[in-house]
Amino acid sequence: MSSGGLPEHFSYIVTVFLMVAGLFIVIARGNLIKKLVGLSVFQTSVYLLYITPGKLLGGTAPILSPQFTVYSNPLPHVLILTAIVVGVATLALGLALAVRIKEAYGTIEEDEITAADNAVQDVEGVKS
Amino acid sequence: MSVLAFAFVIPLLGAVGIALTGKWPNLRESVTLATAVLLFGTVLQLLEPVLAGARPELVLFEILPGLAIAFKVEPLGMLFGLIASGLWIVNSVYSIGYMRGNDEKHQTRFYVCFALSLASALAIAFAGNLLTLFLFYEVLTLMTYPLVTHAGTDKARAGGRTYLAILMGTSILFLLPAVIYVWHVAGTTDFTAGGILPAGTDSGAVSVLLALFMFGIGKAALMPFHRWLPAAMVAPTPVSALLHAVAVVKAGVFSVVKVVVYVFGLDQLAGATDWLVALAGFTIVAASIVALHADNLKRRLAYSTVSQLSYVILAAAILAPLSVIGAALHIAAHALGKITLFFAAGSIYTAAHKTEVSQLDGIGRRMPWTMAAFGIGALSMIGLPPAAGFISKWYLVSGAMSQGAWLALFVVLLSTLLNAAYFLPIVYRAFFRPLSAEAEHHPHGEAPLPIVIALTFTAFGTLALFFFPDVPLALAQQLVKS
Amino acid sequence: MSSLSAHLPALQVVLPLLSAPFAVLLRHGGFAFGIVTAGAWAAFACAIGLWLQTGEAGIISYHIGSWPPPWGIEYRVDRLASFVLLLVSGTAAIVLPYSRASIEHEIPRELHYLYYAMFGLCLAGLLGITITGDAFNVFVFLEISSLSTYVLIALGRDRRALAASYRYLIMGTIGATFFVIGIGFLYLMTGTLNIVDLGERLRTVEDSRPVLAALAFITVGVSLKLALFPLHQWLPNAYTYAPSAVTAFLAATATKVSVYVLIRFWFSVFGETLIFEKLPLPQILLLLSLAAMFAASFIAIFQDNLKRLFAYSSVGQIGYITLGMSFDSVNGLGAAILHLFNHGITKAAIFLLIGGVVLGLAKNSAVPNSRGVPAGAVPPAPTFDRLAGLAKRMPLTCFGIVLAGLSLIGVPGTAGFVSxxxxxxxxxxxxxxxxxxxxxxSSLLAIAYVWRFVEVAYFKPAPEGTTKQEAPLGLLIPAWLLVIGTIWFGLDTSFTVGTATEAALQLVKAGR
Known part of the structure; x- marks a missing residue:
């Protein structure tokens, strides 16, 4: 990765694209499920960010044996395994919350939820 | 020094006792009186050693590394402590008559807060360093807040808001940074004769620091931070009398004198106080003019207090040893005179339910004791013999002459005339005008006996201080010598 | 015993972590309460032990599985970490007994064991963040505590709790992902994840652009979690609608631990790098802190819901902590660490007391049904119009809020004054x-919002027929323990100031 050029940086470009796209979806979409999809894409980009530099083409797991000379770094892989678990848990919890919100509000559109909340506050917010 | 500890323990225990005996008013008031008497006795025990040159100390614990809650009795604090604790006895007698005579509510809370306020006032009087002083200065504000808003009405609440906003605002905004700055440059906040600021402190910094202290001590009611004092007049009269003529406001000017003498030192300040002389002079005159136009009696007294407090600041700002003696004496003289005046105002309210000066025609014939006492208090305010105010003014004027402070002299002269102009007509009205037609139909006599006893006593005190000023004078002279 | 004390760093996290699955397996509110509380108290005991040890031995380094760092995961306890451990585990030890009485009316009884399980996880996560010396481990524990926090907030009975929790989940996950991106860059540049090792190796890294990116990602990510103005939007709703005990626990610990992470990365990791010296980071932090102190406190004045008022006050008070950091000096950092602790206990006390108020309102508004949960769908919020004359109904609760409020203002004699x-x-x-x-x-703004409560509670006439109805002792005792704490640490500061100063010295010495 010393010199520039599209092919060499291909995976980084994908990473950055996923990162920005995911973040954009989270911010721009009002649908709670779509937001979670965006969040997942965003998190996935991080997996790539870690794995890419750790993986060498033709490299194997670091097993000490004369026939293997090129190893991939196992640590990023292990780390990302943990990160994937975290991502799955976050997604599951987010979806569960979306279900509960649907039950409570009857919608999963953010602006409608905000409108419903404001309506309640107007009733409640009697000035002291 | 265990006697010193008792000066704080007694009122605290008293407060607990009052709270516990709240269901039995007679017992509760007995506890209040007993606490006040015991406290005065304790403070009195400190007097002899202090006059002999001892400085009893008490260090409680370190609140910050190197900064302890510490007490040290020096002459000025001794004087303030004596006045506050002594007048508390009289005020308690008066309170009993007033609170019962007017059927006030929440009397237990009233007496508890009063005892706690006194404890804080004594802690200020005996504070050994700036941090202790600041701590109890704030505690005093908080403890008197329930007293100011005692009535619980919207007016009381508004008054309480002004009271708290100004006192707390100025102390946090100006006094706190001043204290921290002293600690920052001097490495100590202990009150030390001659000042603690390092010798080479920049004169600009000294000026700014002085301004921070003067405006930060909002209780001294230097204009433009005087509005809390009239606002606090919504409180029941005993509160106005003891706290807003004695404990709270005196805690303010006491702190001013203490800071000038023990933090800056008179020499360090030379040349830095011209603006303070002018501002104090302006406060004296402006407040007197407002008082002149105030028809409400308590409001007139409040502005008179604002004006008289600035006498003390003026005297301290002149920086002459004689005027500093005058400042210390004026703390005592004004306390006795003003508490008499407030007692009289409360007495009139209790007996005749009158609050305005214009309603007082001929009242002296129905309430001779009250109005005679009022007259004596007024003499002291104006500074005429044979009242105590004359002595303090004498020293103030001598100090001003020795320094050639002509502006101060002019202010004192002018304000004396103004004082006479707003106090003497009241006395004249009370004794020489005929009763108004409306008052003819509402017969009333003197106020309840405890009230009359109390105000007679303080009126005598005002006279006695003129004839026997030895003890306060000795204390004040020690203050300058040390 | 000596072998036990050698393993305190591991036990510190493992005990509360283990209590959570047990709580789930037991499936019984009472048993779950017992085991999680025991876990929290054990953690508190560990924290005290560690505090004593760091006082004697300086920095403790514990190698998980005996793998030496930088290869294995290291638990590293310095003075700062032990201080934060004490705050977190101590708050948990006080809030858990409080939960017993408070969630009775806020959470359906059959879900209680899950509440305790989540609480145990959250506690373990926060303690783990504090104690670990491994950067990626910080992320893992951050997510453990965050995920359980989202659940805890969603347990609030108002449906807005769900929306608040969701919003927090989105913001929190973005923050955590930013953080882990930053860690990724650091790992790419240095090949290590150990915090001490990172700090040493970064000194020799010449290509500064990825390090700069790492610093930016980590700072922004953690700032989201610590609710640094203007990244605080998730906080007011989350605090307002979460169950009372959860609000109190989070206010005292979650944002504080995030501040700890920021301090740790700024001073222990980036402190020695050149880019840190060249960047105007302290200045930026200074401006944001000032904005928080003024804007958030100002917004707080106009809130009608008491919980939301103090939530905004929290955002403002976090400004003081970060302000202390921005001075980049021993006293400044010490002040930040000190305020982190002092504000933690003060705010916890306030939110615990408000929990009592909320409970009282709920009791008044509805007849409890068989499940012990009032029948009304949404419990009445503690808005000011409902608090008129509260001091008559709940004198002790109100007095406690006033005392803690004085600490927020910074009146001498309270913990807030010292910081x-x-x-x-x-x-x-x-x-x-x-x-x-x-x-x-900005302190004056605090007077304004605290005094709004005072005037409503003490001067507004109470509704007709008001009788004294103090919060139950189960709520009052823990809350008042913390109130007494705020006064105690305002008068006897040897513990707080001493530890904070030592911690700041350690950090700055290591950094320079």
Missing amino acids: KWYLILAAMEAGQFWIVAAILL
């Missing part, structure tokens, strides 16, 4: 007198 003292001292040392003025002016 403000050091903050101002640090500003004076730096010669920044306009910051002194700003600190003092």
Whole structure:
């Protein structure tokens, strides 16, 4: 990765694209499920960010044996395994919350939820 | 020094006792009186050693590394402590008559807060360093807040808001940074004769620091931070009398004198106080003019207090040893005179339910004791013999002459005339005008006996201080010598 | 015993972590309460032990599985970590007994064991963040605590709790992902994840662009979690609608631990790199802190819901903590650490007391049904119109809120005063007198919002037929323990100031 050029940086470009796209979806979409999809894409980009530099083409797991000379770094892989678990848990919890919100509000559109909340506050917010 | 500890323990225990005996008013008031008497006795025990040159100390614990809650009795604090604790006895007698005579509510809370306020006032009087002083200065504000808003009405609440906003605002905004700055440059906040600021402190910094202290001590009611004092007049009269003529406001000017003498030192300040002389002079005159136009009696007294407090600041700002003696004496003289005046105002309210000066025609014939006492208090305010105010003014004027402070002299002269102009007509009205037609139909006599006893006593005190000023004078002279 | 004390760093996290699955397996509110509380108290005991040990031995380094760092995961306890451990585990030890009485009316009884399980996880996560010396481990524990926090907030009975929790989940996950991106860059540049090792190796890294990116990602990510103005939007709703005990626990610990992470990365990891010296980071932090102190406190004044009022106050108070950090001096950092602790216990006390108020309102508004949960769908919020004359109904609760409120203002004799003292001292040392003025002016805003409560509670006439109805002792005792704490640490500061100063010295010495 010393010199520039599209092919060499291909995976980084994908990473950055996923990162920005995911973040954009989270911010721009009002649908709670779509937001979670965006969040997942965003998190996935991080997996790539870690794995890419750790993986060498033709490299194997670091097993000490004369026939293997090129190893991939196992640590990023292990780390990302943990990160994937975290991502799955976050997604599951987010979806569960979306279900509960649907039950409570009857919608999963953010602006409608905000409108419903404001309506309640107007009733409640009697000035002291 | 265990006697010193008792000066704080007694009122605290008293407060607990009052709270516990709240269901039995007679017992509760007995506890209040007993606490006040015991406290005065304790403070009195400190007097002899202090006059002999001892400085009893008490260090409680370190609140910050190197900064302890510490007490040290020096002459000025001794004087303030004596006045506050002594007048508390009289005020308690008066309170009993007033609170019962007017059927006030929440009397237990009233007496508890009063005892706690006194404890804080004594802690200020005996504070050994700036941090202790600041701590109890704030505690005093908080403890008197329930007293100011005692009535619980919207007016009381508004008054309480002004009271708290100004006192707390100025102390946090100006006094706190001043204290921290002293600690920052001097490495100590202990009150030390001659000042603690390092010798080479920049004169600009000294000026700014002085301004921070003067405006930060909002209780001294230097204009433009005087509005809390009239606002606090919504409180029941005993509160106005003891706290807003004695404990709270005196805690303010006491702190001013203490800071000038023990933090800056008179020499360090030379040349830095011209603006303070002018501002104090302006406060004296402006407040007197407002008082002149105030028809409400308590409001007139409040502005008179604002004006008289600035006498003390003026005297301290002149920086002459004689005027500093005058400042210390004026703390005592004004306390006795003003508490008499407030007692009289409360007495009139209790007996005749009158609050305005214009309603007082001929009242002296129905309430001779009250109005005679009022007259004596007024003499002291104006500074005429044979009242105590004359002595303090004498020293103030001598100090001003020795320094050639002509502006101060002019202010004192002018304000004396103004004082006479707003106090003497009241006395004249009370004794020489005929009763108004409306008052003819509402017969009333003197106020309840405890009230009359109390105000007679303080009126005598005002006279006695003129004839026997030895003890306060000795204390004040020690203050300058040390 | 000696072998036990050698393993305190591991036990510190493992005990509360283990209590959570047990709580789930037991499936019984009472048993779950017992085991999680025991876990929290054990963690508190560990924290005390560690505090004593760091006092004697300085920094403790514990190698998980005996793998030496930088290869294995290291648990590293310095003075700062032990201080934060004490705050977190101590708050948990006090809030858990409080939960017993408070969630009875907020959470359906059959879900209680899950509440305790989540609480145990959250506690373990926060303790783990504090104690670990491994950067990726910080992320893992951060997510453990965050995920359980989202659940805890969603347990609030108002449906807005769900929306608040969701919003927090989105913001929190973005923050955590930013953080892990930053860690990724650091790992790419240095090949290590150990925090001490990172700090040493970063000194020799020449290509500074990825390090700069790492710093940016980590700072922004953690700032989201610590609710640094203007990244605080998730906080007010989350605090307002979460169950009372959860609000109190989070206010005292979650944001504080995030501040700890920021301090740790700034001073222990980036402190020695050149880019850190060249960047105007302290200045940026200073401006954001000032904005928080003024804007958030100002917004707080106009809130009608008491919980939301103090939530905004939290955002403002976090500004004081980060302000202390921005001075980049021993006294400034000490003030930040001190305020982190002092504000933690003060705010916890306030939110615990408000929990009692909420409970009282719920009891008044509806008849409890068989499940012990009032029948009304949404419990009445503690808005000011419902609090008129509250002092008559709940004198002890109100008095406690006032005392803790004085600490928020910084009245002498309270913990808040001590931190403000050091903050101002640090500003004076730096010669920044306009910051002194700003600190003092913003304190006045605190007077305004605290006094709004005082006037409503003490002066507004109570509704007809009001009788004294104090919060149950199960709520009052824990809350008042913390109130007494705020007074105690305002008068006897040897523990707080001493530890904070030592911690700041350790950090700055290691960094320079």
